[in-house]
Amino acid sequence: MEAEMKAIVFDAIGSPRDVLYLHDVPMPRIGDGEVLVRMVSASVNPGDFLFIQNLYPEPKKPHFPHQIAGNHGAGIIDAVGANVALKPGTLVAFSHYNSWAEYAAVPAEWLIPLPADYPLERAGQMVNPITAWDLLADSRVQPGQWLAVTAGYSSVSTMVMQFAKRRGINVIALMRRSHDRLDLKRLGATATLDLSDLKVGIREAVMDMTGGAGLNGIIDNVGGPASGELIRTLAMGGQMVINGGMSSERFELHNFDVLLSGVEIRANIYRYFFSPPVEADRPVLREIVDIFGQPDFHISVGGIHPLAQFELAVANSLDRADLGKQIFRMQPGP
Incomplete structure (x- = not known):
């Protein structure tokens, strides 16, 4: 029997209030150059809602059925495909697809490695400081x-x-x-x-x-x-x-x-919207990761939710942005 995982998905274009639901979907399979990420946190962002409403340009388009929502998050590398230098157990952040789920298959080139003890509520929203x-x-x-x-x-x-x-x-x-x-x-x-x-x-x-x-x-x-x-x-x-x-x-x-x-x-178009990080980006990414990870750099977290509480996380993001960033926590960290 094929292994399954929990994910927040949608089958139609529309308001995130109306079309999202929690569902069991097949575990993703990885190919060459890809990694399987065990998700630990993911942020809820205005851009995630644009994706759900099909407002992004190509190639950022949903595919049905069971399109997994979420474009940004962080997790632990669980397995790697061929030609991947990163090792299992590494904490990574990414902006790609399918982050509101227990696992994600991500091309290795899109990953931003993080220190093992990096705060998970920060790791899941690296899109924001960048x-x-x-x-x-x-x-x-x-x-x-x-x-x-x-x-x-x-x-x-x-x-x-x-x-x-x-x-x-x-x-x-x-x-x-x-x-x-x-x-x-x-x-x-x-x-x-x-x-x-x-x-x-x-x-x-x-x-x-x-x-x-x-x-x-x-x-x-x-x-x-x-x-x-x-x-x-x-x-x-x-x-x-x-x-x-x-x-x-x-x-x-x-x-x-x-x-x-x-x-x-x-x-402003997010620098990793169309293409992944390149080697020349690594120094500035390290600087951003370092500053953003410091305790005196304030982040406003309005709620940390399991996937099952997606309706509350979405409602708070849409109606109570003043509360702070809404974060999904899928599983314990390292």
């Missing part, structure tokens, strides 16, 4: 200059702030409504802007906070009218990096809003 690191670099903001970050309480945004603080970059964190569960200034925000309590326009508030200097960069996870106001606050040569679209609203610009300030608007 994204935050790249967003900060893409913003091109220099020490002493000003960066605005929307969705200030989100996991990626809080990581951007902490990386920015290490580099002496001033950060304005924007949020729809402030709360006292997380002190963003302690994490590195120079100032915060509560959009529910604005007494003046966004541009006026930002210019006041920056002493008239304006913004040198924006990392935008939301969109909507506030994004247009922020763009009009960019100093000459500033840049907006779009990383998400939490708002269903649009923003409007005139050509002169961009042309007369030499502004650039660009998208």
Whole structure:
């Protein structure tokens, strides 16, 4: 009889609230160049929901029946195929497919080896610090200059702030409504802007906070009218990096809003969305892994769940992002 495992799967395109279910599926088989990973943790991310709704471009498309959800996670190498240098027992993180399951078959080239004692709630979300690191670099903001970050309480945004603080970059964190569960200034925000309590326009508030200097960069996870106001606050040569679209609203610009300030608007595509890590990435990955693993680097974990609690993990991710990152814990670690 073929061995089976538990996995969160879906058979149709739709809202993750409606189409996901827990199911017994066959254990994955590995071929040459692949490893069998015994999953220990996996994060729940907005991008996972885009995959479930079939909004990603090729080749990131679901295949039915029983498409396993989840694109990011960590686990212990249980077995290796031919031509694999990594050894069984190694803790690894990856961004690929099928992470919301007890086991995953992953091409070895996609794996990021981690120290054996790496905190599992961090190992399962390596996509977030890598994204935050790249967003900060893409913003091109220099020490002493000003960066605005929307969705200030989100996991990626809080990581951007902490990386920015290490580099002496001033950060304005924007949020729809402030709360006292997380002190963003302690994490590195120079100032915060509560959009529910604005007494003046966004541009006026930002210019006041920056002493008239304006913004040198924006990392935008939301969109909507506030994004247009922020763009009009960019100093000459500033840049907006779009990383998400939490708002269903649009923003409007005139050509002169961009042309007369030499502004650039660009998208951030996760560096391992289309292709795996390469050897030249290893030094920066080691640096990110080291910083992210330090106890004083804050991560906000809103819940650690077994696979059977996927409905709660999904609901918290969609409705209560302020709680922090939702994590699946499949099995004990090493």
